[in-house]
Amino acid sequence: MLSQRIASLRPSPIREILSVIDRPGMVSFAGGLPASETLPHLAHSDDPALLQYGPSEGDPELRAAVSEQLRALGLDAPTERVMILSGSQQGIDLVSKLFIDPGTPVAVESPTYLAALQVFRLYGADFTNLDWDRAPTAPLAYVVPTFANPTGRCATRDERDSLARACLDSGTTLFEDDPYRELTYEPCDRVPVAARMGGGSWVYQGSFSKTFAPGLRLGFLAASEDLFPHLVMLKQAVDLHSSTLSQRLVLSAVTDPSWAQRLDDLASFYRNRRDVFDDALRRHLGGLAEWQAPAGGLFFWLRLTRPLDTRTLLHTAIDRGVAFMPGEEFFPDRPQLGTMRLNFSHADAADTERGLRTLATLLDGAADHHTEQTSFQRG
Template sequence: MFSQRIDGLRPSPIRSILNVIERPGMVSFAGGLPATDALPSWSGAVPPALLQYGRSEGEPELRAAVSDSLRALGVDAPPERVMILSGSQQGIDLTAKLFVDPGTTVAVEYPTYLAALQVLRFYGAEFADIATSALERVPLGYVVPTFANPTGACMSETERDRLAETCLRTGTAVFEDDPYRELAYEPCDRTPIVARMVGGTWIYQGSFSKTFAPGLRLGYLAASEDLFEHLVAIKQATDLHSSRLSQRIVFDAITDPGWPARLAGLVSFYRSRRDAFEGSLRRHFDGLATWDTPPGGLFYWLRLQRPIDTRTLLADAIENRVAFMPGEEFSPGQPDIGTMRLNFSHASADDTERGLRTLARILARAS
């Protein structure tokens, strides 16, 4: 009755966990939710034209604004090769539809973004480690090089150069997912890998969810000339176009003279939350886990001193009003036992202290 793809479809564990975070008193370290206090307020009249159908590629003014920002980073992204997405998750889906058949190998980081794995598996992808694979006969490489999800790591200049050179040599298309680049708390090379891909095949994707408002469901991509029209055609067959009203709201925000100050304030706000989270981790997780302080983004990646499958602890944590993401879910292959991803952006300092104290108690009991 259903397509063969449905046999391998699994519900997203992140979405399942997020269903419980609105329970009274729940502290969530699970999803990559921005702080509610950091979200903008907006009001205004809606021009009638924005309620009409629009272009699949997106509103010209917003595409031009995105183009300007990407070209300032060295990316070959004129406005005619910029597309507005209905959330960056759509960009992953469009790319998978373009490249992946059952059995297609996709090179990814180990671990990598859970929702990307979900989409790629849905279309039948198999996985190789992009750090160790020679990339011969690998059509697509997916990376989150800047403040990676889930690890928070940032690729060095040497690592970015090496990956770009390898993909240019092998003809592997690079899909660079870059939603966190603005949230930098420490120095890190954030020059896009695709800026090093002159003459190569690439897709670069960003999002307005982490710096503005995730509920608007708006992202963007740019692509090399050989890919862009194919991606537009796939989007036309998917949703026709992204919300024109959302696009107007975002355009007004990012072209406002106060936008740079908003970004600077957001970085300061999240740096403070990261630092508070670090302090609570040191108080409660010393001896239970190891971690690196993330130089940007929204996540801590913890490795437990004892390799407990953290999926077995989730029900107990939720019962005690704490949500987190088991690290095992981010593995492209065999689960990496004894890891967890913790979001530091959403919970207040008081909730963080209470939540980490509770989570540490659960881990200690399981150990």
């Protein structure tokens, strides 16, 4: 079930040694660690370890904090099976390395997260359709069940139960990507599918980018016992470990007593932006597209009432000061024309109004041009 490259994968002896150099009395002649006294001084901290090499799995305290949160969600995720990532995008790359050779089937939703498709394609995946009610015909199934990117959809409890059961029955590894679960505006089932995967193979990952700071480039994953050691070795071969300083900043944030209030405030802030965006959509694009206000996450998914390839509009829109994501890019194989993903979290009310008004003008003009071309060809 694993990729051919894993056959030659070996743990790094240097990384294994570095994991014990902090033991009291340990004298290390192993790794190429700079002398601690030569490292720059950081304001408000006298801890040289903040700028030193660290363990591949991540800061032990941060891993423990993440483990506590994941176990509260029902995941079998003890601290020793939690790894800190250099952004959750790294998790997609590591899992791809672990499973995908040229021609390996990977089950995905259609549409699904663009950057995941990019990585899967890079390693030569063949895409199959993910059906929530049937066993995947692939060794790996990738899913974003909670406020999916790009559609914003939240899978139901029955769908989550069915997918977990299907993966267990078929021996498929579930790869659950869950970066938006904290950004929830309406009630829906958010219990991870992986929490239903007792006895199966799974990888669950999340991110600190949406809840804290994307520039720190930190995410995390947990995995079933059969997969985690391979993922650690792959990370050792990629970047040794994620930024120690970034990990300490995140640790300070997520263990602060105000963290829960921060998450509540974020949800409230983005709920308001969603509602403002939805209202502006109704006024400007009401006759041009159809959509549903998402129950969480960061995106609206639009289907145009008169389908056209939105990729042809992008450069014109950028010239007019508006950027969007053509929906066609999110499909693993044959794209569905006339779809687009709009982010509502970044622009304020004034920019939302101006941007959607411009976008409506461009869509209206493009639809009229498409109609004229069709009439001419028929004539």
